[in-house]
Amino acid sequence: MDLKRSITTGQKLRGADKMSRIPVKIIPTEQIPKKPEWIRAKISHPEEIAQIKSLLRQQKLHTVCEEAACPNLPECFGGGTATFMIMGDICTRRCPFCDVAHGRPNTLDINEPTHLAESVKNLNLKYVVITSVDRDDLADGGAQHFADCIHEIRKTSPDTLIEILVPDFRGRLDIALKILSETPPDVFNHNIETVPRLYRAMRPGSDYQHSLDLLKSFKQLRPDIATKCGLMVGLGEVEAEVIVLLNDLSDHAVDYVTIGQYLQPSKSHAPIHRFVSLHEFEHYQTHGQLLGFKNIWSAPMVRSSYFADRQFKGEAVPKPFSREKI
Numbered sequence: 001m002d003l004k005r006s007i008t009t010g011q012k013l014r015g016a017d018k019m020s021r022i023p024v025k026i027i028p029t030e031q032i033p034k035k036p037e038w039i040r041a042k043i044s045h046p047e048e049i050a051q052i053k054s055l056l057r058q059q060k061l062h063t064v065c066e067e068a069a070c071p072n073l074p075e076c077f078g079g080g081t082a083t084f085m086i087m088g089d090i091c092t093r094r095c096p097f098c099d100v101a102h103g104r105p106n107t108l109d110i111n112e113p114t115h116l117a118e119s120v121k122n123l124n125l126k127y128v129v130i131t132s133v134d135r136d137d138l139a140d141g142g143a144q145h146f147a148d149c150i151h152e153i154r155k156t157s158p159d160t161l162i163e164i165l166v167p168d169f170r171g172r173l174d175i176a177l178k179i180l181s182e183t184p185p186d187v188f189n190h191n192i193e194t195v196p197r198l199y200r201a202m203r204p205g206s207d208y209q210h211s212l213d214l215l216k217s218f219k220q221l222r223p224d225i226a227t228k229c230g231l232m233v234g235l236g237e238v239e240a241e242v243i244v245l246l247n248d249l250s251d252h253a254v255d256y257v258t259i260g261q262y263l264q265p266s267k268s269h270a271p272i273h274r275f276v277s278l279h280e281f282e283h284y285q286t287h288g289q290l291l292g293f294k295n296i297w298s299a300p301m302v303r304s305s306y307f308a309d310r311q312f313k314g315e316a317v318p319k320p321f322s323r324e325k326i
Helices: 015-019 046-058 073-078 112-122 143-156 173-182 196-202 208-221 239-251 278-291 308-312
Strands: 083-086 127-132 161-165 187-189 226-233 256-261 295-298
Touching: 083 112, 083 143, 112 143, 127 143, 127 308, 143 161, 143 173, 161 308, 173 208, 187 208, 196 208, 208 226, 208 239, 226 239, 226 278, 239 256, 239 278, 256 278, 256 308, 278 295, 295 308
Parallel strands: 083 127, 127 161, 161 187, 187 226, 226 256, 256 295
Antiparallel strands: none
């Protein structure tokens, strides 16, 4: 059977089904390696987690925390924060590191911006992160939907700071940037994810230079708005390549950077190449500081939206682990 032709709108493909048509095939891992002692998620406030999940379901909203199986979900939900994922929970890309489902997305929910704004107000959020699946099926890549969400939140929660974590809008860059420069967030974030050598394997359908150009082009249109970028390590890159990547981000006017350890969502996903040492994370942190980023967070459990408000305020990266345990 031709899997591509048999996919119906709204059908979610995960695991081996999702990976079946990527250019560099993934050989399923027999056993996911044991995490080192310094990679541990905190489990706290189960009642707060349940409350947030209940509110999200009532408003028919999704979070990337849940859909991407983020290891920080208990800590963030337990602290009353969440990263909202708009435009559905089905992505048009098939990145082998990501646990979000692939397929043909449903039509956009025109009420989603209103529901999102209501949730932000009900949760009394002072800082909100909004991300999305890739929507290559839309003429503007979903940029207007982002703008609608920003507009609705501004109406009901005018003091809330808004960070958007956008897809690459490849093939739709000019129209997307025009829309978002006219209705801007407080922080414009786009993840470059990994070094250029690994793009064909890890980001099929994406282009390293295009992602850099997206960040720089938005900054040129809105020099008053902060830009941000995140990447993972442990996918097969070497230290020198990450240093070059950080130099590229600096050259493309990025203000904030996040670096975290890749963790394999399942045996069908891209394997962990290595667990990066705390010393190496500290090296990236130091190099980023020398480059002059407004703030760089480099640590194993860091994710692009992890305590985003605290990074934006200039706080140092949280370190819930001890060097003495290594």
